[in-house]
Amino acid sequence: MAxxxxxxxxxxxxxxxxxxGGRAPVEAHAAHPADKRAAIxxxxxxxxxxxxxxxxxxxxxxxxxxxxxxxxxxxxxxKNDVLFAVKNDWEERFVRFLSQPELRAIPYERxxxxxxxxxxxxxxRQREMVQLMGLPPQLVSGTRTGDHGRPIQAALAxxxxxxxxxxxxxxxxxxxxxxxxxGMVHSAxxxxxxxxxxxxxxxxxxxxxxxxxMWLRRPAHRxxxxxxxxxxxxx
Numbered sequence: 001m002a003x004x005x006x007x008x009x010x011x012x013x014x015x016x017x018x019x020x021g022g023r024a025p026v027e028a029h030a031a032h033p034a035d036k037r038a039a040i041x042x043x044x045x046x047x048x049x050x051x052x053x054x055x056x057x058x059x060x061x062x063x064x065x066x067x068x069x070x071x072x073x074x075x076x077x078x079k080n081d082v083l084f085a086v087k088n089d090w091e092e093r094f095v096r097f098l099s100q101p102e103l104r105a106i107p108y109e110r111x112x113x114x115x116x117x118x119x120x121x122x123x124x125r126q127r128e129m130v131q132l133m134g135l136p137p138q139l140v141s142g143t144r145t146g147d148h149g150r151p152i153q154a155a156l157a158x159x160x161x162x163x164x165x166x167x168x169x170x171x172x173x174x175x176x177x178x179x180x181x182x183g184m185v186h187s188a189x190x191x192x193x194x195x196x197x198x199x200x201x202x203x204x205x206x207x208x209x210x211x212x213x214m215w216l217r218r219p220a221h222r223x224x225x226x227x228x229x230x231x232x233x234x235x
Contacts, residue, residue, distance in 0.1 A: 036065075039065040039066065039067065040067065040075060041086055043061050044061045044082045044085070045089070045129065046064060048133040049132040052134045053133045056079075058079055083133075087126065089126075091151060093122055094152060094155075103115070108159075109163070112213050112216075113205070120189065124193070149182055153175075153179055156177075156182060157175050157177070160174035160178060161174050169216045170217070172216065185208060
């Protein structure tokens, strides 16, 4: 049985309809489902960081996103699910970052640093956002079972496949390597932001870049670090 905001979705949906005066926004029927979901997540992020998570209702999120309350529930069973989508949006942004032309113009063997720096920059901003919501800082690293991390792992595996095919990386099991690389970075992020309050990020970035390059690069491609500018990530 479905449960709603605060664990009582049916009751919350009814309250949301009353809060909205029973008038649903007119939706663009041609809107792509992914666009609607993104609009809901964006609206929730804006409201959670200005009004606060506890004070925000699903009806307010729907109104800000320009969709009907029922549309929100098509994508998210509870307000907690919306919160996790907002929190984990940094992963979607990171996947998009991996496909940026500016990054792809950098040789495979030199992408480790800008990729790791992007992880820390994105999660740093996400951490600030979670604090603005009025939630405990430790929630920034909260995860859910299921597909958490899989989009990033798939994107990394694709990158590793290309690098191996180009001769820049050693021949490795790229699927397993992507899981391992994700785990390394995730653990470093958790230690840096959760345990050490975001201090000394450079130390973790340098250590991760060293480990990844020594592990994946072919010997001929190993060389002292060259300066690679930090690429812009989406705001």
